[in-house]
Amino acid sequence: MSNLVFKVFLPLALAFIMFGMGLTLTLADFKRVISLPKATAIGLINQLILLPLFGLLVVSIFPLSPALTVGLLLLAFCPGGSTSNMISYLAKADVALSVTLTAISSLLTVITIPVFMGLAINKFMGDETSLNVLSIILPMFAIAIVPIAIGMFIKARSKTIAKSIEKILAPFSIGFFIFIIAAAIYSNRASFFTQLRQAAVPVLLLNVVMMAFGYFSARIFKVNVRQSFTIALETGIQNGTLAITIAASVLHNAEMATPGAVYGLLMFFTVVPVVLFARKASRGVKV
Template identity: 40%
Template sequence: MEESVLTSVVLPAALFLIMLGMGLSLVVDDFKRVVAYPKAAITGLFCQLILLPACGFLLAKAFGLRPEMAVGLMIIAACPGGVTSNLITHVARADTALSVTLTAINSVVAIFTIPLVVGFGLEYFLDASRGIELPVLKTIGQVFGITAVPVSIGMFIRARRPDFADRMDRPARIGSAVVFVLIVAGIIAANLDILREHFAALSGVTFALNLLTMALGAVAGKLVRLPARQTLTVAIEAGIQNGTLAIVIATSILKQGDMALPGGFYSLVMFVSGAAVMFYGSRTHEAGEDEAAPAGA
């Protein structure tokens, strides 16, 4: 996919709006809540920031992905969760407050971890002669501009106009989902030939990454003895990533359409697993408020 108005303007603008919508649902307490139950938050962040990139790297090698696809997998593995993970958590009757907290914290931390993970992927999988480099400072600035800035604006609007933010919550979520689907469809349509050629590898590795990280998230939650709802939340946050951000990084920052395919394909896969988790959670947990974190959790 060559640079165009879609990759240079429409995609970043769409992500900006999606992150603005996420900001409308956040308050400062969502960032402070990590102090209330540090064990759950630390476990979730460990799965997202450490286990997820490590799994992406190992699976890229195990499946023998071509270099561009391997880097693309590293990109999606470096991205934080998005509003989709919050929605899935809510419908699955898991701990929505923890999900929002993890999404909020990880979205800020990812400004600095994305350049590290993606830079490593480029250096390891691609020959330096390809001339594809990640401008670290520029990347930090761009990721900050299309994630932290709109989230901050959304939070400011919510603080000043909570009624307006509440009214816009549902339209923002629906609009984000529609834009997200259109973006994924556009990426796939523009790269059909490459997708056909690598369909087997991409389907296998993205399913493996999604299922493995969700499983590891569940295991991690059980190992540190988190309540059932928090364990399910950690599993969801570990396996549901911001596919739109991954696509923007690949197409708008690195300007490599091939690298967007793993992110686009992963986005489709995570909706399948997300639907299964929502069905499981809604049948397993009783309706009601999210389970409160135990003291000292």
């Protein structure tokens, strides 16, 4: 039964979530990088380069097992997901910029995640695990890029149909998100709470410090307040469901999925004060 969950249901759940995200995207979201070059560049550099580097710093400070170390780095390698778009909306940040960053990073990480994971596994796990880069690229393409493309195609053909499907799918997406976290916890239930104690602080540090860094790095370059909060959220909020699915369903390592599960449990506690502060700070601010 557990093999069925990880080989079939877990990838399908993520594919449905990514399909739902595709229903919200258009080609204009990818072209927006031209009209928002500075904000987009800062967001992508933070997310694709500086966040993985900070992840390396975190795992060098905290003594984690090899699998937890690679699992935390996997989380840092992942793009922002549809969750970051939703939180940007709640925070009254720049949702268009959030969607743009999520869309572009989701495409780019199909390449960066396999490459970075290969390096991480080689450094921290050595001969314990061998990794064929294609073994990550192909599943990521199938469960992330293809569903997004199908969703975008449907929206391009009919916004009405896309909106109708999105309304039906939205409640299920939340259920899929909960299912993926629950599956990760259940698969590693014998040692999950021990690993939770080990991973909680590093995961929180990755989330909180990078949200703060995202905001202040944008403000230093004179990005407006709403876009700065968007960059903060995109920098600090990762697609934990993707991290769990890659760890559990592609790499077949339940312990490696633990940081993603811990992140899913703790993330909402850290973003609530950010959302409240962003809503207050953005009130009356001209963009």
